[in-house]
Amino acid sequence: MSRLGLIRPDMLAIVNQPYGRQVSYPITSSDIRRWALAVHHPEEPPARYLGLRASEDGELVAPPDFNPFAWRAAHTGTTGGEIALAPAHQGIGAMEHNLGVAPPDLRRALNGGVSATYTGVPMRPGDVITAESVIAGYTEKESRLGAMLLTETATTWTNQHGETVKVHRMTLIRY
Incomplete structure (x- = not known):
């Protein structure tokens, strides 16, 4: 004890x-975009989270706080x-x-x-x-x-x- x-x-x-x-x-790409839009609202999220300007290696990335378990x-x-x-x-x-x-x-x-x-x-x-x-x-x-x-x-x-x-x-x- x-x-x-x-x-x-x-x-x-x-x-x-x-x-x-x-x-x-x-x-999905849509999950990432919706998360970024919701978290940054009413401001515009950084372009790398929308696929407008991808990350250093050219791919869409999720914000670090993205939660893939948020819905289920x-x-x-x-x-x-x-x-x-x-x-x-x-x-x-x-x-x-x-x-x-x-x-x-x-x-x-x-x-x-x-x-x-x-x-x-x-x-x-x-x-x-x-x-x-x-x-x-x-x-x-x-x-x-x-x-x-x-x-x-x-x-x-x-x-x-x-x-x-x-x-x-x-x-x-x-x-």
């Missing part, structure tokens, strides 16, 4: 094991081994159950922050993006409300060539 007793050995055993996976539909994924799933989630843990972001481990007995949660690291590999028409999520680590702290568990997740996006496009990190605070 950890100092405050929130991080159990079975929880540490699942750190960095994939628990969720999404595969996008192939990205072609395939979504867990990695197997999941257990039922108790009603008290539904709706607070628990993910340990996807790997067969009971979540900690905490009833409240809030978003502790998000970040994205872009690798410079652009998304292009025809790309199929796979997003795989892991629990990247746990930290526990004492707060005014008692013991608090910070759970960091990392979702890595790769294209069909195995190139990493970006890594999205989120911290979930449970107490």
Whole structure:
């Protein structure tokens, strides 16, 4: 057990094991253009996102924040081994159950922050993006409300060539 007793050995055993996976539909030129128009509205988006002036290698590229999962994924799933989630843990972001481990007995949660690291590999028409999520680590702290568990997740996006496009990190605070 950890100092405050929130991080159990079975929880540490699942750190960095994939628990969720999404595969996008192939990205289309229209998807990229519509995303760029919506994100930059009311301004005109940069020409490279509209195909008016392509990227350095002459091809249309998506803005770095483009999300091929915004409308729907072609395939979504867990990695197997999941257990039922108790009603008290539904709706607070628990993910340990996807790997067969009971979540900690905490009833409240809030978003502790998000970040994205872009690798410079652009998304292009025809790309199929796979997003795989892991629990990247746990930290526990004492707060005014008692013991608090910070759970960091990392979702890595790769294209069909195995190139990493970006890594999205989120911290979930449970107490």
